[in-house]
Amino acid sequence: MAEKKVTTKTFLEMKQKGEKIAVLTAYDYSTAKILDELGIDCILVGDSVNMVFYGYPNTLSITMDQMLYHAKAVSLAAKRALVIGDMPFLSYQTSVSDAVCNAGRFLKEGGAGGVKIEGGLEMIETVKKIIEAGIPVMGHIGLVPQSIHKFGKYSVQGKDKESQKYLLDSALALEKAGCFSIVLEAIPQELAKKISQSIKIPTIGIGAGPNCDGQVLVINDILGLYEEFKPKFARRYAELSKEIRKAVKNYFDDVKKGRFPSEKESF
Numbered sequence: 001m002a003e004k005k006v007t008t009k010t011f012l013e014m015k016q017k018g019e020k021i022a023v024l025t026a027y028d029y030s031t032a033k034i035l036d037e038l039g040i041d042c043i044l045v046g047d048s049v050n051m052v053f054y055g056y057p058n059t060l061s062i063t064m065d066q067m068l069y070h071a072k073a074v075s076l077a078a079k080r081a082l083v084i085g086d087m088p089f090l091s092y093q094t095s096v097s098d099a100v101c102n103a104g105r106f107l108k109e110g111g112a113g114g115v116k117i118e119g120g121l122e123m124i125e126t127v128k129k130i131i132e133a134g135i136p137v138m139g140h141i142g143l144v145p146q147s148i149h150k151f152g153k154y155s156v157q158g159k160d161k162e163s164q165k166y167l168l169d170s171a172l173a174l175e176k177a178g179c180f181s182i183v184l185e186a187i188p189q190e191l192a193k194k195i196s197q198s199i200k201i202p203t204i205g206i207g208a209g210p211n212c213d214g215q216v217l218v219i220n221d222i223l224g225l226y227e228e229f230k231p232k233f234a235r236r237y238a239e240l241s242k243e244i245r246k247a248v249k250n251y252f253d254d255v256k257k258g259r260f261p262s263e264k265e266s267f
Protein backbone atom coordinates (compact mmCIF):
# COMPACT_ATOMS: atom_id res chain seq x y z
CA MET A 1 0.00 0.00 0.00
CA ALA A 2 1.36 3.43 -1.01
CA GLU A 3 1.94 5.62 2.05
CA LYS A 4 1.49 8.86 0.14
CA LYS A 5 -1.81 10.57 -0.59
CA VAL A 6 -3.42 8.96 -3.62
CA THR A 7 -3.83 11.37 -6.52
CA THR A 8 -5.11 11.07 -10.05
CA LYS A 9 -1.44 10.58 -11.05
CA THR A 10 -1.23 7.60 -8.69
CA PHE A 11 -4.17 6.07 -10.58
CA LEU A 12 -2.21 6.21 -13.85
CA GLU A 13 0.94 4.84 -12.20
CA MET A 14 -1.06 1.95 -10.72
CA LYS A 15 -2.39 1.00 -14.15
CA GLN A 16 1.12 1.18 -15.60
CA LYS A 17 2.40 -1.12 -12.83
CA GLY A 18 -0.55 -3.49 -13.18
CA GLU A 19 -1.61 -2.77 -9.59
CA LYS A 20 -5.38 -3.10 -9.10
CA ILE A 21 -7.23 -0.04 -7.77
CA ALA A 22 -9.67 -0.63 -4.90
CA VAL A 23 -12.55 1.85 -4.69
CA LEU A 24 -15.54 1.86 -2.33
CA THR A 25 -18.31 4.33 -1.72
CA ALA A 26 -18.74 6.05 1.66
CA TYR A 27 -21.04 8.81 2.82
CA ASP A 28 -19.99 9.56 6.40
CA TYR A 29 -16.89 10.30 8.49
CA SER A 30 -16.67 7.09 10.55
CA THR A 31 -16.97 4.71 7.61
CA ALA A 32 -14.60 6.77 5.46
CA LYS A 33 -12.01 6.74 8.27
CA ILE A 34 -12.05 2.91 8.36
CA LEU A 35 -11.75 2.68 4.56
CA ASP A 36 -8.91 5.20 4.53
CA GLU A 37 -6.99 3.48 7.33
CA LEU A 38 -7.34 0.10 5.59
CA GLY A 39 -5.77 1.47 2.41
CA ILE A 40 -8.76 1.78 0.06
CA ASP A 41 -7.30 3.85 -2.79
CA CYS A 42 -10.31 5.97 -3.60
CA ILE A 43 -13.54 6.80 -1.77
CA LEU A 44 -16.44 7.68 -4.02
CA VAL A 45 -19.12 9.82 -2.43
CA GLY A 46 -21.66 8.24 -4.76
CA ASP A 47 -25.14 9.48 -5.53
CA SER A 48 -26.11 5.93 -4.50
CA VAL A 49 -26.37 7.67 -1.10
CA ASN A 50 -29.88 8.65 -2.24
CA MET A 51 -30.89 4.99 -2.24
CA VAL A 52 -28.86 3.37 0.54
CA PHE A 53 -28.90 6.28 3.03
CA TYR A 54 -32.01 8.30 2.18
CA GLY A 55 -34.16 5.37 1.01
CA TYR A 56 -35.26 6.60 -2.42
CA PRO A 57 -35.82 4.04 -5.19
CA ASN A 58 -33.26 5.72 -7.51
CA THR A 59 -30.47 8.33 -7.51
CA LEU A 60 -32.37 11.16 -9.17
CA SER A 61 -33.60 13.37 -6.33
CA ILE A 62 -30.34 13.98 -4.45
CA THR A 63 -29.22 17.63 -4.55
CA MET A 64 -25.81 19.30 -4.79
CA ASP A 65 -26.15 20.56 -1.21
CA GLN A 66 -26.85 17.07 0.10
CA MET A 67 -23.93 15.62 -1.87
CA LEU A 68 -21.62 18.32 -0.47
CA TYR A 69 -22.73 17.54 3.06
CA HIS A 70 -21.60 13.92 2.60
CA ALA A 71 -18.44 14.87 0.68
CA LYS A 72 -17.31 17.15 3.53
CA ALA A 73 -17.68 14.38 6.11
CA VAL A 74 -15.79 11.88 3.94
CA SER A 75 -13.01 14.33 3.04
CA LEU A 76 -12.37 15.08 6.71
CA ALA A 77 -11.66 11.39 7.27
CA ALA A 78 -9.66 10.64 4.13
CA LYS A 79 -6.00 11.33 4.87
CA ARG A 80 -4.68 9.05 2.10
CA ALA A 81 -7.51 8.01 -0.20
CA LEU A 82 -8.54 10.09 -3.19
CA VAL A 83 -12.06 11.42 -2.59
CA ILE A 84 -14.34 11.73 -5.61
CA GLY A 85 -17.65 13.59 -5.54
CA ASP A 86 -20.40 12.15 -7.71
CA MET A 87 -22.13 14.89 -9.71
CA PRO A 88 -25.86 14.52 -9.03
CA PHE A 89 -28.61 14.49 -11.66
CA LEU A 90 -29.11 17.95 -13.26
CA SER A 91 -25.97 19.42 -11.69
CA TYR A 92 -24.10 19.12 -15.02
CA GLN A 93 -26.59 18.26 -17.79
CA THR A 94 -28.22 21.71 -17.91
CA SER A 95 -25.23 23.76 -19.14
CA VAL A 96 -21.46 23.69 -19.24
CA SER A 97 -21.26 26.62 -16.81
CA ASP A 98 -23.54 24.85 -14.31
CA ALA A 99 -21.32 21.80 -14.66
CA VAL A 100 -18.07 23.72 -14.02
CA CYS A 101 -19.54 25.61 -11.02
CA ASN A 102 -21.00 22.49 -9.44
CA ALA A 103 -17.87 20.42 -10.06
CA GLY A 104 -15.84 23.23 -8.50
CA ARG A 105 -18.06 23.19 -5.41
CA PHE A 106 -17.02 19.58 -4.75
CA LEU A 107 -13.38 20.75 -4.54
CA LYS A 108 -13.98 24.11 -2.82
CA GLU A 109 -16.66 23.13 -0.31
CA GLY A 110 -16.60 19.33 -0.30
CA GLY A 111 -12.82 18.87 -0.03
CA ALA A 112 -12.88 16.30 -2.86
CA GLY A 113 -9.99 15.69 -5.27
CA GLY A 114 -12.19 15.24 -8.32
CA VAL A 115 -15.67 14.52 -9.60
CA LYS A 116 -17.44 11.70 -11.40
CA ILE A 117 -19.79 12.34 -14.30
CA GLU A 118 -22.16 9.90 -15.98
CA GLY A 119 -22.23 9.79 -19.77
CA GLY A 120 -20.08 9.19 -22.82
CA LEU A 121 -19.83 10.93 -26.20
CA GLU A 122 -22.68 13.33 -25.37
CA MET A 123 -20.77 14.67 -22.33
CA ILE A 124 -17.38 15.31 -23.91
CA GLU A 125 -17.63 19.13 -24.20
CA THR A 126 -18.76 19.38 -20.57
CA VAL A 127 -15.99 17.07 -19.37
CA LYS A 128 -13.37 19.10 -21.29
CA LYS A 129 -14.48 22.38 -19.72
CA ILE A 130 -14.47 20.95 -16.21
CA ILE A 131 -10.96 19.58 -16.72
CA GLU A 132 -9.84 22.93 -18.21
CA ALA A 133 -10.95 24.50 -14.93
CA GLY A 134 -8.45 22.25 -13.12
CA ILE A 135 -10.97 19.73 -11.83
CA PRO A 136 -10.09 16.05 -12.36
CA VAL A 137 -12.91 14.00 -13.87
CA MET A 138 -13.70 10.30 -13.57
CA GLY A 139 -15.99 9.21 -16.41
CA HIS A 140 -18.82 6.71 -15.99
CA ILE A 141 -20.30 4.70 -18.87
CA GLY A 142 -22.38 1.56 -19.34
CA LEU A 143 -25.32 1.37 -17.00
CA VAL A 144 -25.60 5.02 -15.93
CA PRO A 145 -28.23 5.03 -13.16
CA GLN A 146 -29.23 8.68 -13.67
CA SER A 147 -30.71 7.59 -17.03
CA ILE A 148 -32.97 4.97 -15.45
CA HIS A 149 -36.06 6.46 -17.07
CA LYS A 150 -34.37 6.27 -20.49
CA PHE A 151 -33.34 2.63 -19.96
CA GLY A 152 -36.64 1.62 -18.29
CA LYS A 153 -34.80 -0.70 -15.92
CA TYR A 154 -31.34 -1.36 -14.52
CA SER A 155 -29.96 -3.72 -17.17
CA VAL A 156 -26.62 -4.80 -18.63
CA GLN A 157 -25.44 -2.46 -21.41
CA GLY A 158 -23.17 -3.11 -24.40
CA LYS A 159 -24.81 -6.30 -25.53
CA ASP A 160 -25.27 -5.36 -29.21
CA LYS A 161 -22.76 -4.10 -31.77
CA GLU A 162 -24.10 -0.53 -31.83
CA SER A 163 -23.97 -0.12 -28.08
CA GLN A 164 -20.51 -1.75 -27.91
CA LYS A 165 -19.24 0.77 -30.47
CA TYR A 166 -20.81 3.65 -28.53
CA LEU A 167 -19.14 2.50 -25.30
CA LEU A 168 -15.69 1.99 -26.86
CA ASP A 169 -15.89 5.34 -28.71
CA SER A 170 -17.04 7.01 -25.49
CA ALA A 171 -14.13 5.58 -23.51
CA LEU A 172 -11.64 6.75 -26.15
CA ALA A 173 -13.23 10.22 -26.25
CA LEU A 174 -13.29 10.53 -22.44
CA GLU A 175 -9.60 9.61 -22.34
CA LYS A 176 -8.83 12.18 -25.04
CA ALA A 177 -10.86 14.81 -23.15
CA GLY A 178 -8.54 14.30 -20.17
CA CYS A 179 -10.42 12.01 -17.75
CA PHE A 180 -8.11 10.31 -15.27
CA SER A 181 -10.21 7.11 -15.09
CA ILE A 182 -13.54 5.68 -16.23
CA VAL A 183 -16.13 3.65 -14.32
CA LEU A 184 -17.54 0.82 -16.44
CA GLU A 185 -20.87 -0.29 -14.99
CA ALA A 186 -22.78 -3.46 -15.88
CA ILE A 187 -21.23 -4.36 -19.23
CA PRO A 188 -20.02 -7.74 -20.55
CA GLN A 189 -16.57 -8.66 -19.26
CA GLU A 190 -15.11 -9.12 -22.77
CA LEU A 191 -16.14 -5.57 -23.70
CA ALA A 192 -14.69 -4.23 -20.44
CA LYS A 193 -11.43 -6.05 -21.22
CA LYS A 194 -11.31 -4.55 -24.72
CA ILE A 195 -11.98 -1.04 -23.39
CA SER A 196 -9.39 -1.46 -20.62
CA GLN A 197 -6.78 -2.57 -23.16
CA SER A 198 -7.64 0.27 -25.56
CA ILE A 199 -7.00 3.17 -23.18
CA LYS A 200 -4.08 4.24 -20.99
CA ILE A 201 -6.21 5.55 -18.12
CA PRO A 202 -7.56 3.01 -15.61
CA THR A 203 -11.03 1.50 -15.87
CA ILE A 204 -12.88 0.93 -12.60
CA GLY A 205 -15.43 -1.85 -12.97
CA ILE A 206 -18.71 -2.48 -11.25
CA GLY A 207 -20.39 -5.50 -12.79
CA ALA A 208 -17.83 -5.38 -15.59
CA GLY A 209 -15.77 -8.47 -14.80
CA PRO A 210 -12.24 -9.06 -13.53
CA ASN A 211 -10.25 -7.44 -16.34
CA CYS A 212 -10.81 -3.84 -15.34
CA ASP A 213 -7.91 -1.96 -13.76
CA GLY A 214 -9.84 -1.52 -10.52
CA GLN A 215 -13.17 -2.31 -8.90
CA VAL A 216 -15.79 -0.25 -7.10
CA LEU A 217 -18.75 -1.38 -4.98
CA VAL A 218 -21.28 0.34 -2.78
CA ILE A 219 -20.25 -0.01 0.88
CA ASN A 220 -23.79 -0.86 2.04
CA ASP A 221 -23.88 -3.74 -0.46
CA ILE A 222 -20.63 -5.34 0.69
CA LEU A 223 -21.64 -4.96 4.34
CA GLY A 224 -25.11 -6.44 3.80
CA LEU A 225 -26.70 -3.23 5.04
CA TYR A 226 -28.98 -2.53 2.08
CA GLU A 227 -31.82 -5.01 1.98
CA GLU A 228 -33.99 -3.60 -0.84
CA PHE A 229 -32.11 -5.61 -3.48
CA LYS A 230 -28.73 -7.19 -4.07
CA PRO A 231 -27.14 -6.60 -7.49
CA LYS A 232 -25.70 -9.80 -9.08
CA PHE A 233 -22.26 -8.14 -9.21
CA ALA A 234 -22.08 -7.21 -5.52
CA ARG A 235 -20.32 -9.58 -3.14
CA ARG A 236 -21.45 -9.51 0.49
CA TYR A 237 -18.54 -9.60 2.92
CA ALA A 238 -20.74 -9.18 6.01
CA GLU A 239 -24.37 -9.43 7.03
CA LEU A 240 -24.65 -6.28 9.12
CA SER A 241 -28.44 -5.92 8.82
CA LYS A 242 -28.78 -9.35 10.42
CA GLU A 243 -26.31 -8.40 13.17
CA ILE A 244 -28.14 -5.13 13.86
CA ARG A 245 -31.48 -6.98 14.03
CA LYS A 246 -30.00 -9.46 16.50
CA ALA A 247 -28.54 -6.71 18.70
CA VAL A 248 -31.69 -4.57 18.65
CA LYS A 249 -33.90 -7.60 19.41
CA ASN A 250 -31.70 -8.49 22.41
CA TYR A 251 -31.84 -4.89 23.69
CA PHE A 252 -35.61 -4.79 23.18
CA ASP A 253 -36.10 -8.06 25.10
CA ASP A 254 -33.76 -6.96 27.90
CA VAL A 255 -35.62 -3.65 28.37
CA LYS A 256 -39.05 -5.29 28.25
CA LYS A 257 -38.04 -8.00 30.73
CA GLY A 258 -36.27 -5.58 33.09
CA ARG A 259 -32.82 -7.13 32.43
CA PHE A 260 -31.36 -3.79 31.32
CA PRO A 261 -29.81 -1.86 33.00
CA SER A 262 -28.05 -4.07 35.56
CA GLU A 263 -26.52 -2.96 38.88
CA LYS A 264 -23.17 -2.51 37.08
CA GLU A 265 -24.75 -0.21 34.52
CA SER A 266 -26.43 1.94 37.17
CA PHE A 267 -25.14 4.72 39.50
Ligand code: KIV
Residues within 6 Å of the ligand: 025, 044, 045, 046, 047, 048, 049, 086, 183, 185, 206, 216, 217, 218
Ligand atom coordinates in the same frame (compact mmCIF):
# COMPACT_ATOMS: atom_id res chain seq x y z
O1 KIV B 1 -23.29 6.27 -6.99
C1 KIV B 1 -22.46 5.36 -6.92
O2 KIV B 1 -22.22 4.79 -5.86
C2 KIV B 1 -21.78 4.98 -8.15
C3 KIV B 1 -20.95 3.76 -8.15
C4 KIV B 1 -21.71 2.55 -7.85
C5 KIV B 1 -20.12 3.63 -9.36
O3 KIV B 1 -21.93 5.64 -9.13
